[in-house]
Every structure is written in structure tokens, then in C-alpha cells.
Amino acid sequence: MSALAPVVQAFFTDRLVRERHASAQTIAAYRDAWRLLLGFAAKRVGTTPSALDLDDLGVPLISAFLDHLEHDRGNSVRTRNARLAAIHSLFRYAAARHPEHAATIARVLAIMPKRFERALVAFLTEAEVDALLAAPDRSTWAGRRDHALLLLTVQTGLRISEVIGLRGSDVYLGTGAHVACHGKGRKDRVTPLTVPTVKVLRAWLAEHDPGVTAPVFPTRSGTPLSRDAIEHRIAVHVASAAVHCPTLVGKRVTTHVLRHTAAMRLLEAGVHPTVIALWLGHERVETTAIYLHAHLGIKEAALARTQMPDATPRRYRPPDALLRFLQAL
Numbered sequence: 001m002s003a004l005a006p007v008v009q010a011f012f013t014d015r016l017v018r019e020r021h022a023s024a025q026t027i028a029a030y031r032d033a034w035r036l037l038l039g040f041a042a043k044r045v046g047t048t049p050s051a052l053d054l055d056d057l058g059v060p061l062i063s064a065f066l067d068h069l070e071h072d073r074g075n076s077v078r079t080r081n082a083r084l085a086a087i088h089s090l091f092r093y094a095a096a097r098h099p100e101h102a103a104t105i106a107r108v109l110a111i112m113p114k115r116f117e118r119a120l121v122a123f124l125t126e127a128e129v130d131a132l133l134a135a136p137d138r139s140t141w142a143g144r145r146d147h148a149l150l151l152l153t154v155q156t157g158l159r160i161s162e163v164i165g166l167r168g169s170d171v172y173l174g175t176g177a178h179v180a181c182h183g184k185g186r187k188d189r190v191t192p193l194t195v196p197t198v199k200v201l202r203a204w205l206a207e208h209d210p211g212v213t214a215p216v217f218p219t220r221s222g223t224p225l226s227r228d229a230i231e232h233r234i235a236v237h238v239a240s241a242a243v244h245c246p247t248l249v250g251k252r253v254t255t256h257v258l259r260h261t262a263a264m265r266l267l268e269a270g271v272h273p274t275v276i277a278l279w280l281g282h283e284r285v286e287t288t289a290i291y292l293h294a295h296l297g298i299k300e301a302a303l304a305r306t307q308m309p310d311a312t313p314r315r316y317r318p319p320d321a322l323l324r325f326l327q328a329l
Contacts, residue, residue, distance in 0.1 A: 062108055
């Protein structure tokens with residue numbers, strides 16, 4: 001067995017699980033990245049994954065793997081960069097344990113993530129939110145569950161993993177009503193609830209009665225809803241809401257869009273971005289700046305308070321034939 005196999009095993013058991021206490025989502029993402037890489041490398045080198053050595057995973061092979069992700073598997077640049085981050089993390093771990101491979105490790109760590117265009121965040125308007133919340137058929141058990149889930153997500157901005165992880169003990173509907181969640185990066189936070197959300201949740205929990213450890217939003221069998229199930233339910237209700245709200249036609253609405261919607265509603269209410277960052281559980285306040293970029297109303301208000309100089313528009317006329325040629329390009 002080469003040096004690579006033991007270092008991969010130690011990376012996942014010692015570094016991620018024991019030292020960093022990484023979440024299940026992080027471990028799964030790193031695992032998938034390395035399964036893909038080892039499978040790709042084994043075919044290229046012509047050996048089994050357990051027989052690969054660290055020097056086999058040099059810059060040419062890693063670069064070819066990243067191109068394979070984009071061109072053959074159709075992955076986005078974000079996914080490509082996430083896979084590269086998982087590769088870098090293991091190579092940094094291996095650097096102190098295998099100095100004999102220092103040259104290969106240094107060259108791989110020098111591979112830079114790829115730049116990509118950042119689109120403006122998508123969010124729903126108030127009319128679209130109202131149409132979506134009215135879409136579930138509340139005469140059915142599933143409709144009442146979905147309505148409560150959608151309302152809670154739009155009001156609190158919880159991540160999909162946080163919604164799935166909600167248990168009966170995490171919801172408090174007395175004075176100072178709130179939900180407590182264990183969020184990304186192992187951070188716990190408490191998010192307050194509005195009166196309408198409290199009323200809907202109280203009615204739902206009275207009907208469902210999950211107990212202390214059972215999920216707040218279960219399937220018929222009592223198990224937590226999966227990510228795919230939640231996104232599917234949202235897509236179904238968006239299609240129904242689009243009949244009465246044409247702006248929803250063709251609009252891709254996910255749980256993360258509802259999270260963005262919660263942030264934009266807070267921003268429109270005049271809440272400071274620092275508070276929004278705490279509300280959403282962002283690691284850095286700078287992350288909340290994406291909502292400032294997306295909110296046209298804030299920019300228009302700033303423009304209205306600005307004294308713009310009077311300027312007579314004039315057309316540039318090149319004084320030289322060569323400059324005129326360049327101007328015409």
C-alpha cells in the first residue's frame with residue numbers, strides 16, 4: 001500500500017472527524033470529491049486506487065481532473081472550485097506527514113480556483129410570497145405541513161439542513177417565541193418568530209405533536225423530509241401559485257431563494273446588514289453585502305439623495321485617421 005491510502009484514511013478519521021469535528025455535509029462533500037478523483041486517477045495511471053501514490057496526483061493529473069469535471073461531467077465552476085478545495089485540504093494535511101513529497105504537494109497547492117461570474121441573488125417579491133403561501137391545500141395534512149414549512153422558511157431564512165434538523169424541542173411558542181437551530185459551521189443560533197408564524201406553527205404542532213426528538217416537518221411515516229422532497233414540494237406549490245401570480249412563471253424557487261427572500265425583507269424593513277448576518281448565521285458580515293447589490297431600491301434611494309452635476313453631453317471626435325479607425329472598432 002502506498003503513502004496515499006493511509007493519508008486519505010487518516011485525513012478523514014483524524015483531521016475531519018476527530019480534530020475539526022466536521023459536519024456530516026462537509027465529510028460527504030470531501031468524500032465525493034476524493035472518490036471522483038481517485039477513480040479518475042486510477043484509470044489514467046492504470047492501477048487500483050489503493051495503489052496510487054501522492055506523486056501520481058501531480059499538477060497535470062489534477063488539472064485534467066478539474067477539466068473533466070467541467071467538460072465531461074458538466075459541473076459548474078463553483079462545484080469545480082469546491083472539489084479543488086477538498087483536494088487542497090488533504091494535501092495540506094499530507095505536507096507535514098510526508099515531506100518527501102513536498103515538491104508535488106507544493107505544486108498542487110499552487111493550483112488556483114477558477115474565477116466565475118457572480119449572479120445577483122434571486123428572491124421573491126411580496127406578491128410572489130403571498131401567492132406561494134396561499135398555494136398549499138390546507139384542507140389536507142400535507143398542505144398544512146407545507147404551508148407551515150414555507151412560512152417558517154420565508155420568515156426565518158433557515159437553511160434547508162436547518163429546517164430538516166428542527167425537532168420539537170427546538171420550537172418555543174411562548175413569550176419570546178423563537179426557533180433554535182444548529183447551523184452551518186457548528187454554530188447554534190436563535191431566530192425570533194412573528195405572531196402569524198407562531199399561530200400557524202402552534203396549530204401545526206397541536207395537530208402533529210412531534211414530541212421532543214421527532215422532526216417538526218415529517219413525512220407520513222414520521223421520518224424527516226429529505227432535501228429532494230422539500231425542493232419538490234416547493235416546486236409543486238410554485239407551479240400552483242404561478243396560475244395566480246404570472247411573475248412566478250419560469251422562476252426557479254428553492255429553499256435558498258426563500259432564505260434570500262427573508263434577508264431582502266429584513267433589508268427593506270431597514271434592518272442593518274450586521275443584524276441580518278447574525279439572523280442568517282453568516283460567518284462574515286461581508287457575506288450580507290450580496291443583498292445590498294441585489295436591492296435596486298436602496299441604490300435608487302441613494303441616487304435620489306445625490307446631487308448630480310449638470311453636464312452637457314458631447315460626442316468624442318478623434319482628431320486623427322488612425323484614432324478614428326480604432327474608435328470605429
